[in-house]
Amino acid sequence: MVSFSSSLQWVCVHICLWDVSFALMGLFIFSCVIQRMTNKGPMLWPVMGMIPTVMFNMKNNYEWITAALIRTGGTFPYRGMWMGGAYGIVTVDPSKIEYMLKTRSINFPKGRYYRERFRDLLGDGIFNADDESWQRQRRVATAEMHSSRFVAYSLQSMQDLVQKKLLKVIEKLVNSGDHSIDLQEMLLRFTFDNICAAALGVDSGCLAIDLPEVPFAKAFEQATELTLLRFLTPPFVWKPMKLLGLGFEKRLKEATKLVHCFAEKIVKERRNELIKCGDLNHRYDLLSRLMVMDKSDEQEKCFSNKFLSDFCISFILAGRDTSSVGLAWFFWLLQNNPDAERRILSEINDIVSSRREINDTNETVFTVDELKKMVYLQAALSEALRLYPPVPIDIKEVVNDDVFPDGTDVKKGARVLYCIFSMARMESIWGKDCLDFKPERWIQNGQFVAENQFKYAVFNGGPRLCLGKSFAYKQMKMVAASILMRYEVKVVEGQRIVPKVTTTLYMKNGLLVSFKPRLVNCGTTTQ
Template sequence: MAMTRKLLFLVSDWFYAHICLWDIAAAASGLFILSCICQKLTNRGPMLWPVLGVLPSMFLHLNNMYDWATEALIKTGGTFYYRGVWMGGAHGILTADPSNIEYMVKTNFSNFPKGKNYRERFQDLLGDGIFNADSETWKEQRQMAKSHMHSSRFMEHSLQTMQDLVQQKLLRLTEKLVKSGDRFDLQEVLLRFTLDSICTAALGVDPGCLAIDLPEVPFAKAFEEATELSLFRFLLPPFIWKPMKLFGLGYERRLKIAIQIVQDFADKIVSDRRNKLTRLGSLIDQSDLLSRLMDTEEKNGHLPDKYYRDFSVSFILAGRDTTSVALTWFFWLLHKNLEVETKIRVEINEILSHKKGIIQLQDNVIFTAEELKKMVYLHAALSESLRLYPSVPIEMKQVEEDDAFPDGTMVKKGARVLYCTYSMARMESIWGKDCLEFKPERWIKDGQFVSENQFKYAVFNAGPRLCLGKKFAYMQMKMVAASILLRYSVKVDEDHNVVPKVTTTLYVKNGLMVTLKPRLDLDREALM
């Protein structure tokens, strides 16, 4: 009898324990499902999972992140709330509403700085440079940079820099590649060009990335890695990447090494320039941006070398990735729209028709500033390419105080506000039913280029933070595009998968494999 009672006790105890555990599990599952249902009923945006927030949905769409965000924005009318990992602190809204963007970057500009979340992720690389600064620090740097960048001296220096790099390096390299007959990564070549260009124009130093043998430049490799790994911090909550940084683990260890190489490069430039300034008392013979800034500001009081280092690294970041990515997408779109390429070539030929008696015209043409200004259709095609594939597809701000947007969306202090220029281009409510078409004609009226509202077309930012280098970027893009299209046909490798690479703030593609063929159908008689 005792044995029977003991057996019954054990059986009942087993059932009690397992049934309770089952009930707990069932209850937890029920709460999970209920929270998911409630979330979908109260939030029109992507699924916000318990604990993990939007992160699982993001990883499920890692290969088409921007198109997924676009679809969600269209379904929600242009704005939706999001939340990141619990304890990660990420929450706010994603918007593609031009009125919201205008309110944020102009109307109530002071309430939407880049914010701590952005700055701390780029602090190691950019320091307090202009593209990582807010408030008075940003205002002071912008005013100084603007006064020099918009001067006729710097514009002439920039033009001369681009003309020399195109003629002496880019075209020599492309000719070598044509003769080899091999396919090559066009984006890599353009990245090398833009890095040499921005370093020469802004810092007065040529890194030599575009040399004929395409050498491996440690600084260039380190800069790319430093940028990519800094951006990776946006995909992880602070309680993960900060300890990794503290203990030098994983990618954070690589990031530290890459940043040190970048900073050593910038420090040497600043040190050499300061020594020259001390020795000569003036840098009047140099027209690059750093020299003009040092020559002017040192007369008003000594600025620390770190200030100039942060300035230098920020300008390299702005000038290297954005323009090269824009040009890469531009050539890819031309490959898909040959009629646009034909119209651009006709325009170039007409502009050059006044150059009589030039022998071997294609080899000798170096475009002047006046000729570049006349390229209205090319300007429109580049603008249309940037509309569809903006170099910076998503921008981020942080809310200083509770606020309400024009569309009625409420945001709390500390929230992050992302606006997606990539998605804006794909919304009929903004660009019409032909929004998905590559259509340069939408930018031209009566033969003249017509600019769009900067809050509808925010690819160069907008409001007080409107890109200072916009004019420089267009001049550079037109110079490169016209020089290549005059001489070559660009054929894209159809077997190569061309897709956007997901980063948080910068837009980089996985290369563009192409071959170049000499253009044989140029109407020489019209140009001789």
């Protein structure tokens, strides 16, 4: 009797469990069906939000987001894991971007979500700051970066680096008979050396003739890539990992420690030099000029060593990846657009031929005035940056409830992601030829015409418009013109060139190219 009663009880319990399971399954399916009926955007799963959909499309994330934005007319809602609390919208709408970056920029800062994930690497540097901290850093950076002294110094550093290092590395490669080199890696080394010279006044040694492995540069690369994982991992996962020193958080801690030790060492040495010499008039790098500015301002002497270290690390992050990655995509695009390459070479030829003295091609160093005349080259570079923006996605956080011009509501705490990569692929923004590499779209009456910064958000916009935009164009034009006038750059066949899902639009497996000296160029014969 007891046995029968127990068995009956066991059966009833299991029947109840089955009923509950079926009910939950039915609710799950019903929720999914309703969500698909009411939302044209990516699937928002119960509990997990958009995370499963993102993971399913990890190999082609940017193309998937672009397709979703085209399907939804340029904006769709998203939601992260239930426990994570992430929600908001993804957009490519220029009017929304202008509203965020300019009209109501005060209500759309980088926000705690972004700053928290980058804090270990960037601290309170300008790239990771909001409000008064950002305004102060922006003010001092603008004053120094636009000074004639810094502009002249940064140009000279750029010219020397191209002439004495970059071209020497390529020359050695050609003379040694090596068939190929990873162009993306070589350009990353160049921009790292260049930004270290401009920001810190030091030679990082990345572009030495034997292309050595530099611990600081390697650590910086690892730190930026590992920081991305914090954006893909819920905070209730990565924060305990950080606390316990596990997995990628352990490696991130080691990498950021090395980065900060290097920067702090440079700052301390420069501070001691200032104390010992009484001035730094022989130095024109950003760090030195900030120290001199601080010393001369008796009312506001508060540039601590940490402030200067964080400031410079932010500038290295901004200057290292963007130009190099943009140039790598530029050279790849030229491979498939020989007419554009011919026009660039013709433009360079005209500029060099107009010189009073024609030097050997290998000795040619371009001046600022000559770089300004390279209109078609600037258009081609702008087109490459449009199609493959170095920062493919950016994010803002909503401080208070707001309404976009088209009536879209965003609530306090929401995040707005704007996909710069997808903007270039929207016919509604760039026309039916949006997928074409077409430098001519940037030229009117023989002059370069810049696009609206909220349609072309490559250099950000509004109050946070990139301070280094002019520097970046000079750098890219100097490198591209110096290489193209001397060498034919051929992409090695058989490569699958796809973007890597990270904070910067790297090519996933790099870009193998070969260099062949041009036989006749700019009216001279190469030796």
